[in-house]
Amino acid sequence: MRLATISLGALVLALPLALPLAAPASAQGVVNVYCSVQVEWCTLAANEFQKASGIKVSMTQKGSGETIAQLKAEAQNPKGDVWFGGTGDPHLQAAEENLTEPYKSPKMADLHPWAVKQNTDSAGRTVGIYAGALGFGFNTELLAKKNVKAPACWADLLKPEFKGEIQMANPNSSGTAYVAIATLVQLMGEEKAFEYLKKMHANINAYTRSGTAPMKAVARGETMVSISFVHDGVTEALAGFPVKTATPCEGTGYEIGSMSLIKGARNLANAKKFYDWALTPDAQKLGAQAKQFQVPSNKATPLPPEAPKFADMKLIDYDQAKYGKSAERKRLIARWDSEVGALPKP
């Protein structure tokens, strides 16, 4: 009796300890993918790769910020194999912090130069899989109601009619907002760029925490204009919202959605197979199928008709290598914090 009851007491401790024994998946024929694009795209990619290769994909969808946080926390004992998608800066940062593995895919020759440059900039640790330009999203119904002309240039955003009508993300938490600031700095020079941001502050109604939130707010009429990636606007427009997008006439920056192999990956061979596959046109078509309209990095991938075309935009020569460095990033964000973020609410 006593024995039984003591065991009962210990059971509470023993039970949870015994549980995990049925834990992580088998090392054979598996690849663990951390996926930082939209969930539909992630699922589609997982299924298609599984069909094409027979390798089981275990996919975890998380934003790029959460993913790099996870990579750091797991650095001593990585659980993922490939990191697919998400804006390029965190990938460059991961490369800088030695969290990812250099790899030169045989598919490299088929890629656009910007995708290859991402690879050389990071000493081979990451590669571009898609690109998306930064621009404005606006709600056409709200514009019509207020009888305001849609913004076409960065300068337009300072106009008084947009007072309290613009939303952008907070660079402390969002990579999108950081791309915007880095773009302005490269376009105008740092001093002028901060002058501009300070002036625009009067027109901003909120610096949201998430980078995609401003476009969602535009779609639902919660704000008139957003500073966002333009391909996000296409998705909203297709969902039936009165959203249009524009890229600034002065020129604009862009993100390079990237992919990296995680250092210490347990299924490195399969991870490389996934990596090579993700650079083929067959894989890159899936973005459009999931209603995501970035520009794919493989030259042979057909561009969906809805996608914003790079040819129609004025793109700056975005220096991913310089502005992807964490020191530069920390410095610019700190400056934004003290000079812009801390300003009183208009």
Next chain:
Amino acid sequence: MISRAPLAWSVAGLLAAIALPWYALQEGLDSGAWLGGLWSSEDYASGLAQTIEHGKWWLAPVLVALVICLATALMQTRQRRGTLLLIASAAGLLLFAAQALGIGLRGWSTGWLTTVFGELDSRQVGLGAGGAVVMVALLSLLSIGLALRGGFGGDAFVAGAVTTVAASIVLFTAWPILRILIQAFQDGDGLLAPALLVERLATEKIWSLRCLAGGGRCGVAWNTLFLALGCGIGTTALGLAFALIVTRTSFGFKKTLRVLTVLPIVTPPFVIGLALILVFGRAGVVNQFLEWSMGIEPTRWIYGFQGVFLAQLFAFTPVAFLVLIGVVEGVSPTLEEASQTLRADRWATFTTVSLPLMRPGLANAFLVGFIESIADFGNPIVLGGDYGVLSTEIYFAVVGAQLDYGRAASLALLLLVFALGAFFLQRRVVGTGSYATISGKGDSGLPTPLPALARRAAAWVALPWAAFTLMLYGFAFVGGLVKVWGRDYTPTLDHYTKAFAVERTADGLLWTGAAWNSFWTTLKLAAIAAPLTAALGLIAAWLLVRQRFAGRSALEFATMLSFAVPGTVIGVAYVFAFNVPPIEITGTAMIIVLCFVFRNMPVGVRAGMAAMSQIDRSLDEASLTLRGRAPQTLVYVVLPLLRPAIVGALVYGFVRAVTTVSAVVFLVTAEYELATTYIILRVINGDYGLAIAYSCALIVLMLAVILLIQFAVGDRRLGRRAVALKGGRA
């Protein structure tokens, strides 16, 4: 008789060391692949094989300690057996802990060990079945040794329970929390630099008070405090109003009010925030109507302090109500009658007798509101706009563009200080005065009706509020049934089909809905976690109330620790502590279950303690006199009387497991995706329809489960009557 227990545990430990893989397996135990490599393969080898064959010499002392325990158990003389057992098992445990912590994935885990002993050309991964069983065996032997030496009243069961509870709390609450908090004092390379904490905390972003001086934003610390104070006061006031209406007036819809109080508890965290956007957002119903009818420009006032405050009031008022109702009911009419006999009017009676007697309840309700508010993550993230609070700031310090764990840890420390400050404040307010109004003597008086002013005030505050809550839930429900809220109000079941579609194919049913995966995982893990939470909580409560042993108050404090720490911090702490050996469980279902159990256990403990103190000790003593031992007393006497507490702990354990989000954001994987994390992803993507549809389904599920638990555990009214009866006679 007692000699069988140490024998059994020693044998069990040794068997595990010989026949089970010592380290964790990549593919899990159930694959059986390890059976062939138990001796030869370095991955699969048992503890013994690792020691002899694979050069893990540091395991040898642990195994020797187990052998000594076995020898002791086989000893004929009873004398000194306890002492020997105690020394051997304690030494074994210490050595076990030392090797587990000292040697990690890359040899020695800290620099100074390397300098002292030189490079170690070996490594070890996380503990597996063998190691875990050996550890449990050593712990049990330790507790038996303590009991044999006369500790814990010589009762091995009590000793075992105390060691079990203490060890599990140390492992799964104290250790991860300490690990993360230490980061606040470390620089990027892990070096200790206490000055960094000051540097991290003494910034404008945290402490600026410019919002008060007109213009500018206040620091996140003030934001959090203002919000928490507002929420604490607001929920207490509203909860009191409801409690007074239910107990002291002839209000007709008391049942409805009771149901309203359950709703927010089973609601996933951001539903209220979403409903507020649907109603008050710029494209929301109210603004659209105002613009259409009066041409008032739609505004964005809901984003920021106001919105978060409103959402928190809606979410936490029911909790305050639940805390207060018992207290308001408990105020003895006799005292109020005495006051009136002394010619005080109703108002004077209310303010000088009834209200002061409710002080502990009010302080408790305020404390709960305050802590719920500072730990809240769902509402500020949905409605905060650019009004940052500590919980969101911590989240973004970890996942945002800054990636600064040190900052996250310092902010977490600050949050912990706020929470503890509120605890002590509450203790001070309640003080040592006596508020006891329930005694053995019968209360024959009738509760005094409220003074007219108080009654009207309560009704005017509470009833519109209740109506409003109903309306919010109504809108939330409808939001899941229209195509796109704010644009296209065509009724549709699309969101439900997308989430919960089931197709009938030749092979049977195919669960094609997008939500099924996370739905079943949530259900399964919550169902595993709830009984564990309840069991551990009630055992801990029983120990704390009924047993006297050294370190009791320390244990009590430790059980409350995880309640005061916000979920995000717990989540990150778990990743940090359990991603590396010795306990390497990230990416498994177990870490999620453990997180549920240890996060929600404090409430089980509280419920158990409250219920237990109502049961007269003489019942235990009677059982003991009749030669029932501690476990029998617990099983046959105490537990049956505890049915309401068991129901409460089970329900709470389950419901919180289903609705928690901030703690598990970092713990979920593709394989073990949870409903709440899935929903928040939809919300972030602006897919409100699906998010709301899913949430409604969860609410229905939880109500069903609550009914099921009540049914399974038994009628709680019967249990209660028995308690009252026996308590009364004693």
